[in-house]
Amino acid sequence: MTDASTELRKVFRSVTNEFRDHIAVEAIGSDGASFGYNENIPMLSASLIKLPILFYAFKNPHLNPSQLQQTVRFDEEQIVGGSGVLQLLSGREWMVKDLLGLMISVSDNTATNLIMDFFGIDQIQKWVADQGLTETKIERKMMDEDAQRKGRTNRISAHDANSVIRHIFSKTDPFPDEVKFWMLHQQFRDKLPGLFDEKTQPVSVYNKTGEMEEIDHDAAYFTCNGHSMAVTVMTSGIKNRQKALMAIQNIGDAIANYLIQQSEKNE
The missing domain is CATH 3.40.710.10 (DD-peptidase/beta-lactamase superfamily)
Incomplete structure (x- = not known):
């Protein structure tokens, strides 16, 4: 395991250890790096x-x-x-x-x-x-508040959301470029790319967020000079929303730094 992947895993562990049952994560990189935590547990989906x-x-x-x-x-x-x-x-x-x-x-x-x-x-x-x-x-x-009162809900796991992200960017059967354009230019960028989105850097992030009361999610595909990682982070029941957002942002920042380091190694 490289120093870069060790550092990335430390960030994942730090965040998941802090929030335990209130967070789910799945990340899968093009280099085989992966991390999962509560990834198969369905949660209220919001817009995911x-x-x-x-x-x-x-x-x-x-x-x-x-x-x-x-x-x-x-x-x-x-x-x-x-x-x-x-x-x-x-x-x-x-x-x-x-x-x-x-x-x-x-x-x-x-x-x-x-x-x-x-x-x-x-x-x-x-x-x-x-x-x-x-x-x-x-x-x-x-x-649909009436359906909610009747107990009908929409749920998804971090694994399922991440599976869709990976399908969108599949090497063998990708989605049309316009779908990727929608994600690259979508208007909610304060989560996984939140700490670096306005900075000049080589990482592109294609994402889709979701939020409700005490719920914040983001599913994204990070790319940097041929290296990539699909990641979904879901949080639920965290009273302090700023803590939830910072946790998601820290994961996104760590992934961007990881991909940049991987890219620099190949130069």
């Missing part, structure tokens, strides 16, 4: 549930690609709050592919619900389970 929905839309072989070009029309009653921009815009007709882009780039809840209606929650859930995402449960739309 948008990753398996994206997986379904782009990788279900039974879907006709032309469906992504179809137009979805909606009315005022279908608009929900929380994150997103459709609630602020006047347009009521959007192409499915654009709704998917909004679902990822600004985590738009209305766009997500329209996609769930378009494809069907049950169909999405069955397909993602058939792909091995057995720790994922999609049972309700975003901001």
